[in-house]
Each structure stands twice: as structure tokens, then as C-alpha cells.
Amino acid sequence: MEKINKKRAAITAVAHYVPDKVLTNFDLEKMVDTTDEWIVTRTGIRERRILEKGASSDMAVEAIKKLLKIRNISAEEIEIIIVATVTPDMLFPPTATIVQRKVGAKNAWGFDMEAACSGFLYALLTGAQFIESGNYKKVLVVGTDKMSSITDYTDRNNCILFGDAAGAVLLEPSEDENLGILDHIFYCDGTGEEFLHMKAGGSLNPPTHETVDKKWHYIYQDGKSVFKVAVIGMADVSEEILKKNNLTGDDIDYFVPHQANLRIIDAAAKRLGIDYSKVMINIDKYGNTTAATIPLCLSEWWQAGKLKKGNTLVLASFGAGYTWGSILLKWAY
Ligand code: COA
Numbered sequence: 001m002e003k004i005n006k007k008r009a010a011i012t013a014v015a016h017y018v019p020d021k022v023l024t025n026f027d028l029e030k031m032v033d034t035t036d037e038w039i040v041t042r043t044g045i046r047e048r049r050i051l052e053k054g055a056s057s058d059m060a061v062e063a064i065k066k067l068l069k070i071r072n073i074s075a076e077e078i079e080i081i082i083v084a085t086v087t088p089d090m091l092f093p094p095t096a097t098i099v100q101r102k103v104g105a106k107n108a109w110g111f112d113m114e115a116a117c118s119g120f121l122y123a124l125l126t127g128a129q130f131i132e133s134g135n136y137k138k139v140l141v142v143g144t145d146k147m148s149s150i151t152d153y154t155d156r157n158n159c160i161l162f163g164d165a166a167g168a169v170l171l172e173p174s175e176d177e178n179l180g181i182l183d184h185i186f187y188c189d190g191t192g193e194e195f196l197h198m199k200a201g202g203s204l205n206p207p208t209h210e211t212v213d214k215k216w217h218y219i220y221q222d223g224k225s226v227f228k229v230a231v232i233g234m235a236d237v238s239e240e241i242l243k244k245n246n247l248t249g250d251d252i253d254y255f256v257p258h259q260a261n262l263r264i265i266d267a268a269a270k271r272l273g274i275d276y277s278k279v280m281i282n283i284d285k286y287g288n289t290t291a292a293t294i295p296l297c298l299s300e301w302w303q304a305g306k307l308k309k310g311n312t313l314v315l316a317s318f319g320a321g322y323t324w325g326s327i328l329l330k331w332a333y
Helices: 025-029 036-043 056-071 095-103 116-132 190-195 209-213 223-244 262-272 290-303
Strands: 009-017 021-024 047-050 080-084 109-113 139-146 164-173 180-188 254-257 312-319 323-330
Touching: 009 056, 009 116, 009 180, 009 290, 021 025, 025 036, 036 262, 047 164, 056 080, 056 095, 056 139, 056 164, 056 290, 080 095, 080 116, 095 109, 095 139, 109 116, 116 139, 116 164, 116 180, 116 290, 116 312, 116 323, 139 290, 164 290, 180 223, 190 223, 223 254, 223 262, 223 312, 223 323, 254 262, 254 290, 262 312, 290 312
Parallel strands: 080 109, 080 139, 254 312
Antiparallel strands: 009 164, 021 047, 139 164, 180 323, 312 323
């Protein structure tokens, strides 16, 4: 394969899709023993979106179609599609291949990446490697999750938290060496499995009547345990990437945290000493959309004209595994 010059990878377009159906806290009050007040105080969530028909690939496709329009390119120009998701359409084939067919990206190959709530950041860094290798010029990175498909709407501990959405970014070689993905710090800790998982459907517990009766096809989360480590993990890794790059909160234009709980976001923002106006927050409208939260934030802020070329961003996530990490980048368009 002929090499092009080695370049930094930059996000050159972003778009998102959210389903129309809104599930509010007041709707949930009628479904489980909860209150709007409890949910808002403990999580910051007021409503979330639900995909009534279709699968994760359909939301990804809608986001990608918008992105192609924004960048004014055709689907045939895409070379790789990486889909981050914990709710693939099926266990196989890869959702990326379903997306490839549906958008008509005839010249692309692709694969899925499963790193739970850190899926988008892991996929973004992976995509960046292909650009930086010099061998690829257009890589699509998508975060899409239909969390409603694995949520038990009789379990008040979990059903209040999650929603459905997709977000997509295009990675291309940066025109300017100073813009694009600058640095990352990633971690994982497999002891987290115990506290956040879905027991059935994989090779450990293939689905049976028994696994369904036991509701093992739904998210299991020990919220309190996850909360404690998420607060520390996301704050630590965000602070670490600033220190590593001799930056302070004042040098950052936007902090873009995974949206799992407003209290986790608040703790991380406080630790960075960053002004609250510079923290991207939309958890109130969408809840936790797993792999989609970060591109969904980026896309909404870009659409609102608040993201500017040259802005310095810290993206941060924490999720099942445990997996967590941060990416430092300079916005390139
Ligand atoms: N409505 C009303 N009460 C509820 C409730 C609901 N929807 N869900 C739980 N409760 C109750 C609990 O049963 C508990 O009652 P008890 O003390 O009588 O047992 C009480 O509220 C407090 O529960 P607790 O678990 O201490 O609440 P919390 O403040 O920890 O908040 C979460 C719960 C799930 C919102 C929070 O723990 C969380 O966000 N966890 C991490 C999520 C996350 O980051 N995931 C990782 C990435 S995806």
C-alpha cells in the first residue's frame, strides 16, 4: 500500500441522531416507584429518547447521512467504519457491516468496538491510528446505542438512567499539525465486571428460558459501587491529561464528559477547576446513551455554533469493564 505523509488525525465533521419519542421522568413515575424530584436530584436526568422501531444501525445511519451532507462527501469516499456499541443489531455480523450496506459505503471495511461507555473514545483513538499511519484519509467513527433494548422498565434503579441515540465523527489527516487529536490516557480494570454487566446472551450464558426468567438479558448495575469509582476515575484521568500536557482548567475551552450522572460530571469539572460554562452537559435531555454521549455533545455544541476551530477540548469517559480514559484534542473545523 502506498504511504501518504504521516499526519495528525482530526475530526472534520460531526453529526447525531436522536429518536423522536421522549420518555420523561413523569412518564417513569407511572411505570415504577420513583419521582421526578428523585431522578433530577440524583442523576440530573429529566428525559431520554426511545427508539420505537429499528436498531442501533438505523440510528447510526441517520447520523452518518447528516455527517456526509455536512462534509459534502459521498458514502463511497469512506474507507473505514468503526462502530462503538453495546447494543449491536445482532451478536454478529458486525453492526459496522450493516451500517456500511445501509449507507452505501461500498469502498469501506469496518468493525465494531465494544468498550461500553468508553466505546466512543476507544474507537476514536483506534480510528486516529489508521489516519496517523498514513494509509487512510477518511475514517468514520460512530457511537450508537439502543439502551432501551437491554433496559428493564420494571427496575427503578436502572430504567431512569438510559436512553437511545447515535453520534458520528469523520476523521481525516489534519491540514494543520497543531490541530486534531493530541494525546490520550486510557485504562481498564477487569474487577469492574462484577458491578456492571449483562449476564446472558453471550457465550457464558447463552439465552434460555431460564436466563430470560431471571432477567439476565437486562443491564445489571450496582449503582452505588460504580458511582464511587466513576467519580474518582473520570476526575483523575481528566486531571492527569492536563498535567501531562502542562495545562490547567483555564487552558481548556470545553470539557466533554461521558454523560452517566450529573454528579459524576460535577465532581470531575470541580477537580479540573474549569468554569461550568465550559462543560458540555446534555444529560438532562438524553440520559446515558452509552457510546453516543460524547459525539452527541460535540454535535449539539457544533450545531449551536459554540465549537470553534482551534478550541482545546478534553474528552473523558468511564464505563463498564471498568474502562476509562481521556483524550486531548484541538478542534479542527
Ligand atoms: N426512584 C426512587 N428511589 C430510588 C430509585 C428511583 N428511581 N432508584 C433507587 N432508589 C432508592 C434505592 O432503592 C435506595 O433506597 P434504600 O436506601 O431504601 O435502599 C435509595 O434510593 C438510594 O439509592 P442509592 O443507590 O444510594 O442512590 P444513589 O444516590 O447512589 O443513585 C444511581 C443511584 C444509580 C443514580 C447512582 O448510583 C449512579 O449514577 N451510579 C453510577 C452510574 C454510572 O456512572 N454508570 C457507569 C457508566 S455507564
